[in-house]
Structures are given as structure tokens and as C-alpha cells.
Amino acid sequence: MRIYINITEEPLYINRFIEDIIQSNSDEIVGINIVSGSFLEGNSFKRKIEYVATIALISGPIKLLKRICIMGSFFIFDGIKILRPKNPLSISKAANKYNIPITYIDDVNSIPFLGRLKKLNIDLIINQANLILKKEFLDVPKIGCINRHSALLPKYRGQLAPFWAYLNKETETGVSIHFVEEQIDSGDIIVQKRVPIMKFDTFDSLLDKIFLVTPHAMREALDIIRTGNFEEKLIENNDNSSSYYSIPRFKDAVRFRTVMIKNWLSGSANPR
Numbered sequence: 001m002r003i004y005i006n007i008t009e010e011p012l013y014i015n016r017f018i019e020d021i022i023q024s025n026s027d028e029i030v031g032i033n034i035v036s037g038s039f040l041e042g043n044s045f046k047r048k049i050e051y052v053a054t055i056a057l058i059s060g061p062i063k064l065l066k067r068i069c070i071m072g073s074f075f076i077f078d079g080i081k082i083l084r085p086k087n088p089l090s091i092s093k094a095a096n097k098y099n100i101p102i103t104y105i106d107d108v109n110s111i112p113f114l115g116r117l118k119k120l121n122i123d124l125i126i127n128q129a130n131l132i133l134k135k136e137f138l139d140v141p142k143i144g145c146i147n148r149h150s151a152l153l154p155k156y157r158g159q160l161a162p163f164w165a166y167l168n169k170e171t172e173t174g175v176s177i178h179f180v181e182e183q184i185d186s187g188d189i190i191v192q193k194r195v196p197i198m199k200f201d202t203f204d205s206l207l208d209k210i211f212l213v214t215p216h217a218m219r220e221a222l223d224i225i226r227t228g229n230f231e232e233k234l235i236e237n238n239d240n241s242s243s244y245y246s247i248p249r250f251k252d253a254v255r256f257r258t259v260m261i262k263n264w265l266s267g268s269a270n271p272r
Helices: 014-024 045-059 061-079 092-097 111-119 161-167 203-226 250-265
Strands: 003-008 029-035 124-128 144-149 172-179 189-196
Touching (some): 003 014, 029 092, 161 172, 161 203
Parallel strands (some): 124 144
């Protein structure tokens, strides 16, 4: 199976997950495209400041400082063109180890890029880029395009799903590997892994637990697809049962902290 990866890099969790996939499937990966930016691009300066303050309240000052140090180191390398391919926090390190070609194209829906992809005779695309993928892109791979989403779809489509699951007092969250359609976080589900939300969990501990099982979920999904008879094993990602959440605001972080304190003070095993 010929696999292509399209990703917006995020060194805290996503890059480590993709590095695992590169290492376990290096003989099948025919190329990687890295898209610059983040999901906050296009937002106003005020909104970006509010987002930082929101994450600070959600994660706490120590975790925020760790995030800033890692992200700062990543962007220093990423911002200097000559150093970009040697960024130790980038997936380019793993790609270079296995001699996998890398491109840095932001407009993946452009005709020239699509023409390049078609020449690679791709079976499957793993997408982890913060982009709207048009039908022309999704039609390139023979099998389709798949995505990792940190939620038990069809619930919690959108942004920062573990945050919203905790805030809504769910007893579990997880990860879904699903096919990509033109709608956000839609498409049939190949594999789901469930993660319990416990009394003393935090946003960061939930992410840690989710990304601990995420590589296993993706490897299992790839194995299912390789069988060639995976359609009957797919789980419906039903729009009628779906919910969607956007990036949290500061007021949502205040509510999150309130729920967390109540959970810690209660004697229950789960955050109800």
C-alpha cells in the first residue's frame, strides 16, 4: 500500500504520533507534505491572546510554560529556512532517516500539487493538516483519505474535543480514525479507542492518555484497510447523532476549572 502523509506540524503530540507511524510503515510511505501555520491563523491578535490565556487557565502555568518552551524551540528552527529540515522536533527528522521525500506546500488543493500527487499513484492519504480539503484532493488516493480525531465520533466534532468532553462531565473520551469527507470530522469510522475520564484527570492528562492509544488505533486502522475488505467493518459516523464544538473561550476555561475543582473535592471515581 502506497501511503502519503499531509500534516500541519504540532510538536507536543501530533508529531510524535506521526513519527510512530513513519517508523512502523516507512516502507509504504511515498511522501510527506508539511503545511505551515496553525488553526489560529486568520484570527485577530486579541483572539490569539485570549486563546493563550484560555490554555493557561485550562492547563495551569507550569504546563503552559512547558508548552511555550517546546513550541518556541520548534518555531525558532521552523522560521529559519536553512534550519527547517533539521528541526529536531519536526517529523522531517524521521522522514530523512527513512529517505522519505518532503515538500512544504500550503495550498494542497492547487492544481500543480494535485498533479504531483497523482503521479505518485497513492493508495491512501493520512491527513493531520488544519485545512479544508476539497473533493479534488480527496479523490486522488485510490482508497481514500483518513484522519485522527481525539473524540468518540460522531460526538465532539471540531476543536479541542477532550476539553469539551471533560467540561460536559462525560465519563469517557477517546480517539477515532475515520475517512475524510468534505464536511468536518465526517466520514465512516475505521477504529475507535475509548479512554476513561477519571476523577483527577486534567486536560493534559487526557491528551496524554489519548495519544498513548492513538498510534495503536492508526496501526490497527491501516491493518484493516490492507485486508481490502474493510467496508463491512466500518462504523457509521451518523450526522443525526453528531455534535460540534469550536475553540473554547476564556469563559469556557473558567467553567472548566470550576468543574475540575468540584471533581477533586468529590469522592466519585468519575467527573460527574
